[in-house]
Structures are given as structure tokens and as C-alpha cells.
Amino acid sequence: MATQPTGGRARQLWLLLLVPAVIVPLIVPIYNSVNPELAGIPFFYWFQFLWIIVSSVLIGIVYFAVRDRQTPTSK
């Protein structure tokens, strides 16, 4: 899905960072196991907690990157 001309190529490349945030949680076999446990918490659960943080950080990075790059093209 192409984004609009604003910000150009650089902006679109940054959006690629969001791909793992969406795709990884959907590939269930990656994390569908009890081990390795973390402080008694099965992998299935702490991995998904971890991914909430990872995906939030990724969106944050993209937000700051994209925000700076879009001002020159504003009308």
C-alpha cells in the first residue's frame, strides 16, 4: 500500500519499521510455548507483554522520524 507523496521515499522506508510490530504477533508458533519461563511466567505470556513494549517503541521511533520529514512538503 503506497503512502501519499508527502515526505517522499524516506518516510515510506520508516514505515517498514511497523511491519514487525504487526506481523510477529500473528505468527503464533514463534511464541506458543511454556519455555523459556521468566520468573515463573510462561514464554507465551511474557513474550506478548514484551511485544506490547517493542511495538510501542517502534511506533514511537517512526512517529518522531516521520514528523520531522513531513514539514517541508506541507502546503
Added chain:
Amino acid sequence: MINWTTLGIFIALFLLVTVIGFVASRWRRGDMQELNEWGLGGRRFGTTITWFLLGGDLYTAYTFIAVPAAVFAAGAYGFFAVPYTIIVYPLVFVVMPRLWAVSKKHGYITTADFVKGRFDSRWLALAVSATGILATMPYIALQLVGMQTIIGALGITGTTTLTKDLPLIIAFIILAVYTYSSGLRAPALIALVKDLLIYIAVIAIIIVVPLNLGGFGAMFKAVPAAKLTLSAPLVNQYWTLALGSALALFLYPHSITGVLSSKSGNVVKRNAALLPAYSMVLALLALIGFMAIADKIAPTKTVVNGFHVMTANDVVPALIMKNFDPWFVGVAFAAIAIGALVPAAVMSIAASNTFTRNIYKEFFRPNASNREESEVAKVVSLFVKAGALAFIFFVPVQNALDFQLLGGIWVLQTLPPVILGLYTRWFHRWGLLIGWAAGMVGSSYLVSYATNAANSKGLINALTITHSQFSMIDPAVPFKAYIGVVGLLLNLVVTVVFSLIFNALRVSNGKDATVTADYADTGEESAVAISSTLVQPAEE
């Protein structure tokens, strides 16, 4: 059995929060004559208010009652709500600023407005708005079930035919009166107070209960191993449920309201980065299901302070009653009840607004006055809630979560014109309409099929289906998936096929009211704030 301390605190907090909103909405009346501006407040909302508005779409009885109940009953399977909320925000980040930009440019306030402008088809717009209204009803039903559960746990119930349904009747009356008299401004104004109350309750629960149980490790030890991970057939259901729910969330009329009322595309993006804080809490709340297992709460067996646990929905209030003093039970129950009431009010107002704008005015009374629109919206919001009640009585779901999934199944069928329409106009308007019809009919058929077939299996099984039973795929392939996603695939295939046919036959595809530049998210902020407050549909 009624605990008067609990009930007293509950009623006091409940009244405090609702009255604050009610008084506040009266305080600045006069700004609110235009139905057009009712929910968007002149598109002036910054990051903070948008955060509360959008977050409120997630923080409902779904989070407090339905998801923990699903985890309690089905273990890891019910945890699909977590990947759902993980993947929804990147999608919002990419897609919603486009919708914001084009809506700002053309003054759209519903997705049906956009579809009508983009595809020059009032029938496609009708399909989108009618689907949004229909899909909202079971979602409201879920909120009513949440309130019903809490009122029942307070002890306001009985065993006779009349008193048995008393909690549900009270929940319905409170919702109807609240929405009818206060409109949309009150929910927005009390969002902050409401969320504060919710945070207090949530933080207390997720700290105190695991401590009582000996830590999270001990809690997981108490859960049967089979419930800790997904069995092979559930894997595909898990990710399709997550994906389908995520794609559905921001197609609902009330979620769109939250997006469009922000003052710039940047605010939408910033929120997409900040809202995962909600996901974290949702995931912790989901674990309440396991806490209840570890605390040995069992439906039909457990009785806490006179509250007889009957279904999986009841385990959350039972766990709270078992672990906290009566006064805090009152606080937590008030938080949950308000957390169900306020979103339900917003949902029913958003749905009735769509009706008034895209159906009533479009097809019946093009010249309706603002005041007439307001009156119609008010009455329709009652019908929407009555519809929600009908879902509770007539749709045999196994679990409260099914209501939300049912709404999702329908609302997903509006994805091609609304979301794909933001990127391309290759699809033909009549192809989209036929695709939508195929998706609606096909998925509704699968729902009735699955409900009958899965009957006693319980839980989310009712709304997912084994493909092998549906003779599209070799019976040897046991691929189970969320019906919403299956319906959407059918919808897309039919849409593409008919778009090819209509485009080849050169059937007119209407005139696009938008141009490419309209979708560009320039980061520009909304210049004018038309009214300074949220506007409610009907006030003299």
C-alpha cells in the same frame, strides 16, 4: 445478599461521576445546535482528550469482564485480545491519518460520508452505515452484560422470574436515561474522572490479588498445563481473531468519531504511539482469568459473601469480593459499571448519528431541520439500545466476548470501501456493494451454522469455524478461523471479480469527489474550531 457498605460506595461514586458530567454538559450549553458538529467538537481535540476518547473504545466491559472471563474459561485462547491490541495501533498509525485528512478536507464525519464522496454511491454508503449500526448493537449488548454482572454481584437480584432479570433491566434503564438526557458531551467530559477511577481499581487488583496468591509464578503454576498454551487447532483461530478484531475496531462508528475529532493527523499518530499503555493494562486484566483459577473460583460452585458465581462472567466480581474490603469492592464495581456505561452511551449516540445523517436525511427527509435531526437521533439511540437488549435475549452466545466478535464479523465487511477506498479507486462501486452483500450473507450464515454446530462446546468456538466443515477446502485440512476474516476474504474475492466485470463492461463508476492530494497527511492542524465543546445530539 446486599452488602450495604459496598452498595453505598458504589452508588455514591456512580452518582458523583455521572452527575459531574451531567452538570458540566449543562454548564456551557448553547454551543451545541448543530448536529453536524455533535461529536467532533470542531475537530479541535489535542493529544490528551483524543487519548481518553480513543482509549475509551478499548477500556470497556470487554476489557474488564469479557476478556478475563474468556481467559478463565479457555486459557491461552482468550489471550488473543493481547495481540489484537498490539497490532491495532500500527494499523491506526498508517491508515487513520489518511482518513482524517480527507475527512477534514471534505467535512466528512462518518465513514459513510467518505464512501459516498469517494465512490459516488448512496447505496454503498447506506450499506456502510447500516452495517455500522447493526454491528454496534452486540457491542452495546456486551456493555449491558458487564453492567448486569456487576449489579447482580451487588446482590440486587433474585430467583423469581421477575427479579432474575432485574440486574439487566436496571442496566438498560440506567443506560437509556443516561444517554437520553446527557448526550455525548457528558461522556467526554467525565472521561478523565472515569479513567482515574478505573486506574485505581485496575492497579489495586493486579497488585493485591497476585500478592495474595503468592506471585505471578505461583498463579501460573495453579493453571492446568493445557490452558497455558494453544493446542494446534487453536493457533489459526488465535491469530485470525486477533487480526479480525484489530481490523474491525476502527470501523465502528464510535471509534471513527474519536479519530476524526482530533485536531490533526499528527495527534492521531502520537496517540497510536501512546495508546499501547492501555494494551499493557488489558493484558494484565486478562490474567485476572488465571487469578480466578488460582483462587479456586468455580462457576455454579463458588459463593462469595452470598454472591453465587454462575458463569465465567461472574469470576471477576467474585475475585474482587474475595480479595478486598467491602468499601473497595464498591470502588472497583463503580469503576467497572461506569467503564461499561460510558462507552455504551458513546456507541449508541454514534450509531444513531450515523442513522440520522446517512439514512434519515439521505433517503427520507433531505430538508430536515437541525432540531428534527436531533430529535430523530435521540429516539434512534433508544432503538439501538433496544436492539442491543434483543441480542442478549435472542442470540445464544456462550460468552460475553462473543457479542464483540459478532459485531466485528459484520463491521469487517465494510473494510473494502472504507479502508481500501482510502488507497485506491480501482474497485467498482457496484462490485464493492455485491462483495459487501456476499460477505454479510456468507458470514451470517457461518455464524448460524457455527452456533448450531458448536452449541455446547462453549466460548469463542461459537464464532469461529472449521473450514473443513464448510466444504470449500479439503476436509483433511483442519483450518479453523475467525468467521469475520473468512467473510472478509469472500467479500474481497467477490468484490474483485465483479469490479473486473463492471470495469470491463464500462459500467459507470461515478465521480470521485476527492483528489489524491486530499489524502496527504501534511501534519497541518485544523484551523478553525467551530464550537468549543462536544456537542450533544439534542438539547434545546
